[in-house]
Amino acid sequence: MKTVSDELLDELVDYMREAAEGEILPRFRSVTSDSIRAKTMADDIVTDADIASERVISERLKARLPDITIIGEEAVSEDGSILAKLADADLAAVIDPVDGTWHFAHGTPMFGSILAIVSGGQTIAGIIHYPVLGDFLVARPGQGAWHVAADGSQTRLSVAAPSPINEMHGFIPLHMFEPGMRSELASRVLQFLRITTWRCSAWEYRMLATGAMSFCLNESLKPWDHAAGVLIHAEAGGYAATLAGEAYRPTMTEGYLLTAPSEKSWNLVCDALTSSL
Template structure:
């Protein structure tokens, strides 16, 4: 059965309840023992991440039945989970707190992300902001919307393309190896401005709402990018790997460049990478 508008509303409610029960009560109240370092000194996981992921999985299984669950924290325990994304009849991909660095440091810029992937194709995505208590979400073919807590939805549209010197957006370059890292930094001089919120979910929200023109993510993870790429596309944007090939939820490399349309994508690609 196809994932429906009602299903998406229920998924958003699951994210919202997990945030209210497990995330926001801990925001700006974490003890040092509640925060662990993962791959490097600014890559964290907190007790809130772990509790929220457990809550989302349990509630989603009660509502939707059997599916492959790919959570960021579950992936830490079993990296093979992503191997099933391309073929699973249905997968729920979750980042319980995107922007954990911000969350752990009391910065109110984080998000809860979920995507529904069927046979490798992202069919639904939601990015919930626990601070604002609203969600940007999309169904494949159904457009992208901002959903308020009272259920009212507003259609989203990406920003119109502008000359490069007038465009601004987010660029995640920290994981890029040399010489690409230096090339990206030099290429930023060709646009009006570039920034990084340390929260891809918030950057995708800004893109889909027309508040920024472009985004680039070097390191790809399905829990960070599958939902946002769908939402951006349904809001009218154009995205692809740096080599121009289309993005898929199980892609782990190749970068992801997002722009208002194909023409501005090509200009940005040349500015940042050539």
């Protein structure tokens, strides 16, 4: 498995900043109807900013690392066979150019850009950029998770402290689950202090890794949503696995992913959500 050096990490951050400043922010709050297209459903949309920023990041990566495999969300949307390359790639970049496109397209600042570098099926660097704020979350295995402010100052991240179920805050997108499971979960979430969904993995992982929220249950395993975030969350002290108990891997495409502050907390949340499901 390869590693990401300090120098390369800084370059990756620069690529994401360049894409944000050149392609994303100039289009923010100036999105027009002819620059938005639906993908799989009416509220699963893509904008010119998604496509342009993915192109910029991909071009910079290819110029710096010619042998890297690019797994971009928008490229996969056009050609699903690209995703299969992730499993065998010696080095791959998984890109979500604008995560939270619905927010971006409707003029709210809760969106981000996500980049994961994967080697041998493991994430070796995770970076999430928040263009409006100008800051980043970054992590590499064994080196902690960090908030990097717009001025370059760094603060180590830590997940929420242990707490009983009735004091936990969590993210669960109930509307995304199939109807049978949705109705079961809807009755169980009343055990927690607060449940919400922000429709944006970049921001949900920020809240988890900074300790603002306790847990998240996801109904899909798209690598551009989770490969970087799970590493950042883990390096901040968190624990993630599917409801079946499998440790998360970027190559996973099926299952429900649950993240929590610790393995003990994970078991508590899992039991609360799934007993007799």
